[in-house]
Amino acid sequence: MSNDLLEIRNLNVDYLLDKGEFRAVMDVTLSIGRGELFGLAGESGCGKSTIAYAITRLSKPPAWVASGEILFDGQNLLELPQGEMQKIRWKRIGMVFQSAMNSLNPLMRIDAQFHDVLHRHTGCSKSQSRQQAEAMFKLVGIPINRVCDYPHQFSGGMRQRIVIAICLALRPELIIMDEPTTALDVVVQREILEQVVDLQRTYGFSVLFITHDLHLMAQLCHRIGVMLKGELVEVGDVRQVSQAPAHDYTRKLWNAMPQLPGRHLAGAIA
Numbered sequence: 001m002s003n004d005l006l007e008i009r010n011l012n013v014d015y016l017l018d019k020g021e022f023r024a025v026m027d028v029t030l031s032i033g034r035g036e037l038f039g040l041a042g043e044s045g046c047g048k049s050t051i052a053y054a055i056t057r058l059s060k061p062p063a064w065v066a067s068g069e070i071l072f073d074g075q076n077l078l079e080l081p082q083g084e085m086q087k088i089r090w091k092r093i094g095m096v097f098q099s100a101m102n103s104l105n106p107l108m109r110i111d112a113q114f115h116d117v118l119h120r121h122t123g124c125s126k127s128q129s130r131q132q133a134e135a136m137f138k139l140v141g142i143p144i145n146r147v148c149d150y151p152h153q154f155s156g157g158m159r160q161r162i163v164i165a166i167c168l169a170l171r172p173e174l175i176i177m178d179e180p181t182t183a184l185d186v187v188v189q190r191e192i193l194e195q196v197v198d199l200q201r202t203y204g205f206s207v208l209f210i211t212h213d214l215h216l217m218a219q220l221c222h223r224i225g226v227m228l229k230g231e232l233v234e235v236g237d238v239r240q241v242s243q244a245p246a247h248d249y250t251r252k253l254w255n256a257m258p259q260l261p262g263r264h265l266a267g268a269i270a
C-alpha cells in the first residue's frame with residue numbers, strides 16, 4: 001500500500017470560454033500522504049479551488065479537466081463512473097468550503113441534518129445518528145443540548161464547526177478545506193483550526209488545506225505547495241518553504257504577508 005493517499009499527476013484543467021480556452025491548472029503533480037496536513041497556497045486566481053473541485057469531480061462547466069490523473073488510494077477518480085464517485089464523495093473525501101456554514105438547511109434542525117447525511121451514506125438509524133451528532137458536537141466544542149436547534153440559532157463560527165462535525169462524522173480519509181474559516185474573525189478561525197488539528201491527531205485523516213494566509217498555513221500544515229498562475233512552483237516541508245523558500249515567488253508571498261505571532265500546531269516545526 002502506497003503511503004500516499006492522494007496523488008495528482010500532470011493535472012491540466014481548462015475553462016472553455018467564448019474567446020477560447022483558458023488553462024487554469026497547468027501540469028500539476030503533487031501527493032498527500034496518509035495522515036498528512038498539506039497546504040496549497042498562492043494568490044487569488046492561481047488555481048487552488050479549481051484543483052479542489054477537480055479532485056471531488058464537482059467542477060462545473062466551463063471547467064474541463066483536460067488531462068492528468070487523480071489517484072485516491074490508488075484509484076483514478078477521473079475514470080470512475082458517477083455512481084462510484086458519489087460513494088467516495090463525503091464518505092471518503094469530505095469537503096468544507098468557505099461558505100459551508102450557509103449550506104445547512106435553515107428549515108431543518110441540526111439533528112435531522114446529521115441524520116439526513118449519515119443515513120444517506122451509511123444507512124444508520126435515527127438513534128445512531130443522534131448519538132453521532134452528540135459525539136461530534138462534543139468534539140467540536142458545542143454543548144450537546146444544542147443539537148436540536150436550528151442553524152439560525154448558532155453563530156457563524158458555530159455553524160462552520162457544525163459543518164466540520166457533519167463532515168467528520170462520516171470518518172473521511174481526506175478532508176478538503178478550501179478557505180474554511182476565511183469568513184470568520186481571527187480568534188474563531190484559530191480556535192476552529194486548532195480543533196481540526198486535534199481531531200486530525202485523533203482520527204488520522206489527511207487534509208488538503210487551501211488558503212491565502214501563508215502564516216496560518218505554516219502553523220497548521222506539515223507540507224506546503226505554492227501555486228503561481230496555474231503552476232505548482234514549489235513544494236516542501238513547512239520549515240523549508242518558510243525558512244528557505246526555493247522559489248522567488250514564495251519569498252515574495254512571505255514578504256507580502258503581515259507577520260503575526262503564532263505557534264505551529266501540526267508539530268512539523270519543533
Ligand SMILES: Nc1ncnc2c1ncn2[C@@H]1O[C@H](COP(=O)(O)OP(=O)(O)OP(=O)(O)O)[C@@H](O)[C@H]1O
Pocket residue numbers: 015017024042043044045046047048049050051061062063212
Ligand atoms: N467559472 C469560471 N469561468 C472562467 N474562469 C474561471 C471560472 N472559475 C475560475 N476561473 C478562473 O480560473 C483561475 C483559477 O481560479 P481559482 O478559483 O481556481 O483560483 P483560486 O486560487 O482558488 O483563487 P481564490 O483564492 O481567489 O479562491 C482564475 O483565473 C479564475 O478567474
